[in-house]
Amino acid sequence: MNDPTPKSAQPSIGYLPQGFEIERNIAARRLQGTLWRNLFVSSLLIGILALLVLIGTIVNDAFGYVALANKVDPANLASQPLKELSKEELVAILQANISQGLFRRLENDQPFTERSQENVLELVYERVVQQQVIESYDLWESLTQREAIEQELTSQNPKAKLEFRSWLNWGFLSRSMASKAEFSGVRNALLGSLWMIAITVVVAFPLGVGAALYLEEYSSGSRISRMIETNINNLAGVPSIIYGMLGLAIFVRALGFFTSGSFLGLSDSNGRTIISAALTMALLILPLIIINAREAIRAVPLSLRQASYGLGATKWQTIWHHVLPQALPGILTGTILGISRAMGETAPLIVVGAATYIVTDPSSIFSKFTALPIQIYYWASQPQEEFRRVAAAAIIVLLIALLSLNTVAIVLRNRFRRSL
Amino acid sequence: MSLHSANEGKYAIEARNMSIYYGTFRAVKQVNLAIERQKITALIGPSGCGKSTVLRSFNRMNDLVASARVEGEILFHGQNLYAPSVDAVEVRRRIGMVFQKPNPFPKSIYENIAFGPRVNGWKGSKSEMDELVERSLRGAALWDEVKDKLHESGLALSGGQQQRLCIARALAVQPEVILMDEPCSALDPISTLKVEELMMELRKDYTIIIVTHSMQQASRASDNTAFFLMDPEDRAGTLIEYGPTNELFMAPKDKRTEEYITGRFG
Incomplete structure (x- = not known):
């Protein structure tokens, strides 16, 4: 059965695996298929990995701690925290601390009677308190090195306040372009x-x-x-x-x-x-x-x-x-x-x-x-x-x-x- | 144009010296064939003999192939179907067709039937359309099977039902002639039998021309039979013999016909 040589003088028609050889041959062919399959799986995995890295980088940049510092201390403006003030009180603070021209322009954009308390509060922060992001950290730093960040901040900017910020928020969606990043929107x-x-x-x-x-x-x-x-x-x-x-x-x-x-x-x-x-x-x-x-x-x-x-x-x-x-x-x-x-x-x-x-x-x-x-x-x-x-x-x-x-x-x- | 002249002769369609070309290749040569009114005429022959090409030329379906060309005349009501004044759309409106593979539209059964009349300028009320749909489905012996699911997809039916739906759809535009291109080749024997019974029924009102591979079908269900064969010299389809079915099967005049129907080749 394993004798490949033709017995008669007929022209050779080649030789197909016989007996045990069949199994070996099939195993070899299957191995070939498995190798290719693994290659395809790995290309898929590389693709998924690339995508995850991409999303990870974006998310890493879009969230994290920010160090906020105020040019004007809110305590000098009102006795209570600004958040608890009514809209009218906030408007009064705004009027007292910004120029007439700017106030009129804001009134023109949208009359203060139509604005909400949150909106005016935001304006007070932006125009009067002039809260600024002096330092920002990415998500990875924020999660893993919180202590170090706090220490660094207290040594350099004792007045600054650390706050977790999602750069993607409603304000970001509803604000228009601005010269400062923290007041910019899309x-x-x-x-x-x-x-x-x-x-x-x-x-x-x-x-x-x-x-x-x-x-x-x-x-x-x-x-x-x-x-x-x-x-x-x-x-x-x-x-x-x-x-x-x-x-x-x-x-x-x-x-x-x-x-x-x-x-x-x-x-x-x-x-x-x-x-x-x-x-x-x-x-x-x-x-x-x-x-x-x-x-x-x-x-x-x-x-x-x-x-x-x-x-x-x-x-x-x-x-x-x-x-x-x-x-x-x-x-x-x-x-x-x-x-x-x-x-x-x-x-x-x-x-x-x-x-x-x-x-x-x-x-x-x-x-x-x-x-x-x-x-x-x-x-x-x-x-x-x-x-x-x-x-x-x-x-x-x-x-x-x-x-x-x-x-x-x-x-x-x-x-x-x-x-x- | 005069497809309307009241030419009620014995023949529904007459092909005279008809040759059909695809580009420079002559697929069918010099066919003379007169189809009798309100009879079933079967076109038989081995594959590649041109019988389907002949059938398709009767309602100008070959026009859809850009390179196809017909020489000679095909008379319908005394008018050459290929005269420049004749519109292929009217030809197909008057000479309906059922295809080899059931090809219902991917719409409801009702819409399958209603499509033909609507595109052909049908006017009437909703209830009249209901009536037309019912009559067409009854005409194709399908009404009892589908009357409760008229608004379900035509594709949900069995193969045999789909083919009868296609026949009903053809009936709805009230043609005079119905061409059937191997209508049973994709069907099981029981569905085939139903379609054949239906053909016998339809013969009372319509002229039917059917291409078939099955000699049993031709002998069972046709009045006249035309036998085609490819000329071995130029590979063009040729009409070998044409006559009443029982004569052609019992006493073929041509030796090649006899060899084919007795199963010696083809």
């Missing part, structure tokens, strides 16, 4: 990002689906169609800064009369507005949407189209009633990818000219604006350590906003899928 940036994404999707979705439908259903297989397809695939890989340059040249400069809103009589003088940025982002994600929509449309089974045509439906009726509903989940997947991309892109926004320091909310598509990635970029490049903490908090806001948008899109997609 409201303008978050609203700017949401405005921009909304317009981007409204523009890019119909354009992308329309283009994909035409290419796939009406001009499929033609030479021009193939050429366009290749070019769209290439466009998806063009660096985003190039789209930024394009947006700057076309939307900000050439079409500035329209994108600035001056054709409607709005006073803004240049085209560095939400609509310019949104149109640039729409161009950026169009290839992504078109490619995914084409894939989805192509995947609609021929039998479904035949059934529709066979009943005397026209091409458009077939597309509208069968192809589009069937392809919609896939089209939405592409849109989700596009939204994620647009939400996080920074380079084109810098070129198109999103402002980094802005204190007003966007009010129309012709508003000046800022966006989350721009704010993060700006804060992260500041020298003060406190701005790094704010940047980390803003990153968490960006990630949460991104996840929420994606969740909405995924829920929508699943609903369409179920209704099929």
Whole structure:
């Protein structure tokens, strides 16, 4: 049985393992599979590890002790702790300690009669007490070296008070940009990002689906169609800064009369507005949407189209009633990818000219604006350590906003899928 | 166009010198075939003999293949279906089709039936549509099985029920001719039998043309049979013999027909 040599003069047909060799051979082949499997598991683990490190770094920066020092001692302002004072008393303190001009400006922003006690308290802290973060520590230090931090603080700044601070808090979400990190917020940036994404999707979705439908259903297989397809695939890989340059040249400069809103009589003088940025982002994600929509449309089974045509439906009726509903989940997947991309892109926004320091909310598509990635970029490049903490908090806001948008899109997609 | 002329001749569809090309390849050559009105005509032959291609050319489904081209004439009410003035959509509205694999729409049973009439400009009330749906389902002998679940997905039905749903769907647009492309090849014997019984029933009102691989089916359930074979020289499908089913099976005139139906090749 183990004799591999052929007995007759017939030409050799090779040799297959026999007897014990079969088991050995199988064991060797199985080992090979196990090795590959372990390799795949380890690549997955490396990926998860990288993600955990990323999240860990952000969280580490966004929470931790801060050392607070007051320029003016609250005890000099009132006999009770400031927190327990009524709104009227706080307003009085504020009026007595800040300039008339500043008080009037605050009154103009929002009349004091409409403000809440917390809001006025915050103003008193910001303008009168001038509580400042003189030192901040990351989460790891705060948890492991509390003693050392306290000692260092009492020796250097005996007046300072140590407090655990979550840089991500309601105030951070509801405040606008400020010159000091501890009074900065992401409201303008978050609203700017949401405005921009909304317009981007409204523009890019119909354009992308329309283009994909035409290419796939009406001009499929033609030479021009193939050429366009290749070019769209290439466009998806063009660096985003190039789209930024394009947006700057076309939307900000050439079409500035329209994108600035001056054709409607709005006073803004240049085209560095939400609509310019949104149109640039729409161009950026169009290839992504078109490619995914084409894939989805192509995947609609021929039998479904035949059934529709066979009943005397026209091409458009077939597309509208069968192809589009069937392809919609896939089209939405592409849109989700596009939204994620647009939400996080920074380079084109810098070129198109999103402002980094802005204190007003966007009010129309012709508003000046800022966006989350721009704010993060700006804060992260500041020298003060406190701005790094704010940047980390803003990153968490960006990630949460991104996840929420994606969740909405995924829920929508699943609903369409179920209704099929 | 004149697909409406009251040409009530003996034949529903007449193919004259019909050749079908895919690009430069001639898939079917020189077919002359006259389909009798309100009869079941079976097209049989081995794989690749062009019988499905012929069937699809009768309602211009081949138009969906960009490279397909038909030469010769296919007359329907005396009018060439491939004349430039004829709209393929109207052809398919008048000549319905049932496909090899059951392909109900991923919608409810009711919507499956209602789709055809609606896209073809049907006008009427909700109750009239209910009536139309019921009549179509009864016509396809499916009503009793699905009357309590009209609003459930058509895909939840068994294969045989799905195929009868597809027949009901075709009936709802009131065609004159129904083309069936191997309608039973994906079905079990009991479902097959039901579809065949249904065909016999439908013959009273419709002209039926069926492509089948099963010679038993052709001999059981058809009035006329056309036998196709691929010409070994140019690989084009050719009509070998056409006549009443029992004559073709009992006394084939062509030797190749006899060899095929007795199972000697194919």
